Amino acid sequence: MKYMLMMNCPRDGYDQFTSWPKKDIEAHIAFMISFSKKLHGTGEWVDGQGLDAPTQAKVVRAGKDGKPITDGVFPEFKEYLAGYWIVEVDSPQRAYEIAAEASAAPGPGGAPFNMAIEVRQVMSGPPETK
Amino acid sequence: MTFTSLDCRAEQLLRDLAPQVLGATLRRFRDFAACEDAVQEALIAAATQWPRDGIPDNPRGWLIHVALRRMTDYVRGEISRRNREQIAVEDVPIVVAPAVYAEPGIDPDDTLVLLFMCCHPALSSASAIALTLRAVGGLTTAEIAKSFLVPEATMAQRISRAKQSIESSQVPFSMPEAVERAERLSSVLHVLYLIFNEGYTSSSGASLHRTDLSNEAIRLTRAVHQLLPADAQVTGLLALMLLTDARRTARTGPLGELIPLDEQDRTLWDRQAIAEGLALVETAMSSGSVGEYQLQAAIAALHDEAPRYEETDWLQILALYCVLQRMADSPIVALNHAIATAMVDGPRAGLAQLEALDQDERLAGTHRLLAVRAHLLERAGEPQAAIALYRAAAAKTTSTPERNYLLMRAARLSEAS
Numbered sequence: 441m442k443y444m445l446m447m448n449c450p451r452d453g454y455d456q457f458t459s460w461p462k463k464d465i466e467a468h469i470a471f472m473i474s475f476s477k478k479l480h481g482t483g484e485w486v487d488g489q490g491l492d493a494p495t496q497a498k499v500v501r502a503g504k505d506g507k508p509i510t511d512g513v514f515p516e517f518k519e520y521l522a523g524y525w526i527v528e529v530d531s532p533q534r535a536y537e538i539a540a541e542a543s544a545a546p547g548p549g550g551a552p553f554n555m556a557i558e559v560r561q562v563m564s565g566p567p568e569t570k
Numbered sequence: 571m572t573f574t575s576l577d578c579r580a581e582q583l584l585r586d587l588a589p590q591v592l593g594a595t596l597r598r599f600r601d602f603a604a605c606e607d608a609v610q611e612a613l614i615a616a617a618t619q620w621p622r623d624g625i626p627d628n629p630r631g632w633l634i635h636v637a638l639r640r641m642t643d644y645v646r647g648e649i650s651r652r653n654r655e656q657i658a659v660e661d662v663p664i665v666v667a668p669a670v671y672a673e674p675g676i677d678p679d680d681t682l683v684l685l686f687m688c689c690h691p692a693l694s695s696a697s698a699i700a701l702t703l704r705a706v707g708g709l710t711t712a713e714i715a716k717s718f719l720v721p722e723a724t725m726a727q728r729i730s731r732a733k734q735s736i737e738s739s740q741v742p743f744s745m746p747e748a749v750e751r752a753e754r755l756s757s758v759l760h761v762l763y764l765i766f767n768e769g770y771t772s773s774s775g776a777s778l779h780r781t782d783l784s785n786e787a788i789r790l791t792r793a794v795h796q797l798l799p800a801d802a803q804v805t806g807l808l809a810l811m812l813l814t815d816a817r818r819t820a821r822t823g824p825l826g827e828l829i830p831l832d833e834q835d836r837t838l839w840d841r842q843a844i845a846e847g848l849a850l851v852e853t854a855m856s857s858g859s860v861g862e863y864q865l866q867a868a869i870a871a872l873h874d875e876a877p878r879y880e881e882t883d884w885l886q887i888l889a890l891y892c893v894l895q896r897m898a899d900s901p902i903v904a905l906n907h908a909i910a911t912a913m914v915d916g917p918r919a920g921l922a923q924l925e926a927l928d929q930d931e932r933l934a935g936t937h938r939l940l941a942v943r944a945h946l947l948e949r950a951g952e953p954q955a956a957i958a959l960y961r962a963a964a965a966k967t968t969s970t971p972e973r974n975y976l977l978m979r980a981a982r983l984s985e986a987s
Contacts (some may be wrong), residue, residue: 489901
């Protein structure tokens with residue numbers, strides 16, 4: 441079964457991150473690299489991406505003529521998606537374990553940052569289009 | 571094909587032969603899409619049979635034979651399909667499979683003609699890149715997909731649509747006329763340069779399973795250089811790639827962050843590549859005609875020749891950027907010109923040049939302009955302004971190594987001040 445682990449950050453999360461001391465930023469990045477390597481190693485990795493800064497976010501709707509109407513930036517958003525992993529695991533418990541490990545990524549002073557990780561099961565899709 | 575069971579030499583041989591085999595197949599059957607598929611099947615057959623039976627005495631003849639046989643089967647299948655559908659078959663050529671491993675129509679220019687086809691201006695860059703890597707580079711769809719981090723089905727579709735565009739635009743399998751040739755060659759060089767950059771700029775953590783696109787671009791450019799040794803642009807591009815790639819291992823740190831030129835460990839630079847690149851630059855620059863790739867290669871050469879960053883010949887680099895800027899209306903060249911100015915006349919002079927670039931809508935507000943301005947402000951002794959701009963640039967870049975570099979630069983400066 442596949443799970444999507446979404447790393448949600450509070451609105452000012454990005455600004456906080458960018459003003460961390462250098463060694464804390466380094467420790468956080470090093471953790472993310474080794475976390476990803478570990479998931480590759482266990483064969484549970486399906487996909488994982490970091491998203492660009494929320495200041496670049498746009499919301500798009502189709503206008504009456506079908507053309508895109510873009511809107512942004514959204515200071516009223518309480519939190520935003522900073523990145524995600526998709527893992528293939530044997531049980532929901534294993535997905536929660538992985539999420540907890542990601543949540544404990546080091547924050548300021550090297551202490552666990554305890555970010556909220558939203559865990560959702562990926563539904564089985566429609567037949568592959570050929 | 572996965573070459574896991576083939577040694578490097580055999581793999582190299584297959585890739586070198588791929589365009590020649592395709593050229594020979596295309597001379598017999600004009601259907602580009604089907605020929606390309608047939609050659610790909612022949613390569614896969616070789617990758618599975620050669621490790622078991624050994625490399626045949628005439629590997630090229632072997633591959634051509636297999637590809638032609640696949641094509642014959644394909645044409646027969648097409649004929650019977652059309653017969654079943656009761657459509658006139660007069661226009662289908664009757665083809666007889668060769669009885670022996672004949673070597674029909676081997677022409678060294680085939681590789682070049684194929685490159686002209688795959689990099690045709692009718693194709694988008696993404697399509698041209700994918701098709702070039704498959705038809706000329708001999709890479710499999712799976713390998714190409716992996717290098718660009720897209721699903722294999724997506725890449726297969728991109729390649730198949732590219733082939734359809736070639737069919738429908740009726741690009742002939744022949745050398746373009748002399749008048750057209752220079753222009754078409756510059757499309758080819760541009761595609762090779764894009765492939766190189768794709769490999770060069772993506773040395774991030776995600777590169778775990780990447781096929782080495784930079785090496786592939788260098789290999790293909792080397793092949794073009796062997797076919798057109800007197801062409802100064804080709805020589806310049808090959809030199810530029812070698813001189814840039816020589817610094818690859820010194821260019822990223824343990825966290826995948828970029829390491830700028832002034833902080834790179836120059837003992838990690840590849841001396842052999844630099845020596846080859848320098849010799850090529852000399853040849854290209856003495857040819858009389860001066861083009862963009864030669865100038866960029868000459869600039870890369872000046873960086874590579876400096877034993878220490880402090881000994882970089884910025885005066886000459888600035889002069890070359892001046893010529894380059896007159897030749898190409900490129901925002902990146904303009905930015906580099908400002909950096910070179912700052913190195914020669916001081917950061918204030920560089921910052922003054924950046925102001926003019928604020929008006930350029932290709933650059934205004936981009937992370938590149940913000941980052942260069944941050945660097946120059948740092949050198950001008952304005953750490954607070956620099957920190958703010960480094961962070962603003964980090965928020966705008968979509969490259970992880972670049973973002974990490976910019977954030978660490980800001981953090982370092984903020985701790986020092």
